Amino acid sequence: MWLRFSSFVVFMAAGAAAGWWLRGWPAACGGIMLAALAWWLVDVWRALRVLRSLRDGETAALPSMRGLWGEVADRLRRLRRAEQRRLEDSERRLQEFLEAIQASSNGVMLLDAEGRINWCNPTAASHFGIDIERDRDQLIGNLVRDPNFTSYYAHPDPNRNAMVTGSGDSAGRPVRLAVRLHAYGEGRRLMLSNDVTAVEQAEAMRRDFVANVSHEIRTPLTVLTGFVETLQSLPLEEGERARYLELMAQQASRMQTLVNDLLTLSRIEGSPPPGRNEWTPLAALTDDCEDEAQALSALLTAGQGAAHALHFEPAPALALAGSRTELMSAMSNLVSNAVRYTPAGGSVTVAWQLLAGGQAEFAVVDTGPGVAPEHIPRLTERFYRVDRSRSRETGGTGLGLAIVKHVVQRHGAELRIQSTLGKGSRFAIVFPANRVRQAAGSAQAVQ
Numbered sequence: 001m002w003l004r005f006s007s008f009v010v011f012m013a014a015g016a017a018a019g020w021w022l023r024g025w026p027a028a029c030g031g032i033m034l035a036a037l038a039w040w041l042v043d044v045w046r047a048l049r050v051l052r053s054l055r056d057g058e059t060a061a062l063p064s065m066r067g068l069w070g071e072v073a074d075r076l077r078r079l080r081r082a083e084q085r086r087l088e089d090s091e092r093r094l095q096e097f098l099e100a101i102q103a104s105s106n107g108v109m110l111l112d113a114e115g116r117i118n119w120c121n122p123t124a125a126s127h128f129g130i131d132i133e134r135d136r137d138q139l140i141g142n143l144v145r146d147p148n149f150t151s152y153y154a155h156p157d158p159n160r161n162a163m164v165t166g167s168g169d170s171a172g173r174p175v176r177l178a179v180r181l182h183a184y185g186e187g188r189r190l191m192l193s194n195d196v197t198a199v200e201q202a203e204a205m206r207r208d209f210v211a212n213v214s215h216e217i218r219t220p221l222t223v224l225t226g227f228v229e230t231l232q233s234l235p236l237e238e239g240e241r242a243r244y245l246e247l248m249a250q251q252a253s254r255m256q257t258l259v260n261d262l263l264t265l266s267r268i269e270g271s272p273p274p275g276r277n278e279w280t281p282l283a284a285l286t287d288d289c290e291d292e293a294q295a296l297s298a299l300l301t302a303g304q305g306a307a308h309a310l311h312f313e314p315a316p317a318l319a320l321a322g323s324r325t326e327l328m329s330a331m332s333n334l335v336s337n338a339v340r341y342t343p344a345g346g347s348v349t350v351a352w353q354l355l356a357g358g359q360a361e362f363a364v365v366d367t368g369p370g371v372a373p374e375h376i377p378r379l380t381e382r383f384y385r386v387d388r389s390r391s392r393e394t395g396g397t398g399l400g401l402a403i404v405k406h407v408v409q410r411h412g413a414e415l416r417i418q419s420t421l422g423k424g425s426r427f428a429i430v431f432p433a434n435r436v437r438q439a440a441g442s443a444q445a446v447q
Contacts, residue, residue: 278323281320
């Protein structure tokens, strides 16, 4: 401001001096007026330069000058740079926010007041089978035709979810989505979706598990209760009493077996994966399985004349890494299942085989009734039985193959099932090469 006043005074003094030198005092007054006009024109010209730059939006090209307008131009440049930095920062934060939403495992979709799709992340596009480029500005009601969604969209409630069927749903692979709408802006809506298929399946498995356990325990308890009441209320001969007590012992043993299997399954699921510090010779595992199989076969075929033909081929001189208890549980379950489901007089063959790449296969082959192809994928489910009456007759709990599946997974192995209805089955566990080595004291090498 002081510079501006100084320049004005200088202009006035120069005009007065020029007029005085030319014509005296009258000319000096005219010189002052002409100097004032010239100063004003220069000032207006400088102002117009600043305004022209502002009008063109080129604040970065504001003229560099001194004086008031120079300071104005300089301040405008600084304000423009500060604004640009704020815009860049806002743009960066917005981009980071959008990247976070893009990477979210939940579906996010923005709808306008009429229900048209403005934007959605890849998860939402996958949930509803939407192509964001193709389906942008399409009505969401035309793309998602689930009746539950239609009803929920007509009367949205931000405090509850609508359960709808997702894209790719099929009988073999159900897809269930939890959808919720939130209002924002002027009639706009934020739609969130979450894949709850696994949660619903887990809940269904939990309900089935509780129902199956209750059913499996209720049956022997009912038998025990009936026999106890009979023993308490009726005078029985010694032979009848002994027979009732034997039946009660069988039912108690069945419940004990069920509880033991449940505890085994719970322990396996809740414990850390087995390491490779404990090595068990294959021969020891095979011998234990053979002893159990012979005892079980003798029990099941007692009084039937023909026993099972059990063939246990010699195990190679190899050792297996992992939990011996778990390995024994898995192998004995496969062998006992083969014995239970093979009629008296049938054969069960157990053998180890060294596969290419150093893998070891434990296989159990029986001549039982076999399993239909549609049942094979579900055999490892808890309490799943192809023939419930046959399972109960042989004392099975329905948890054996579930235990086998978990042991196999924990040891990085693979369970292979082959079966032909009416001809028999082959159950095999293939252990990875890094869990197989030469047994201590043996000269046989792993090929």
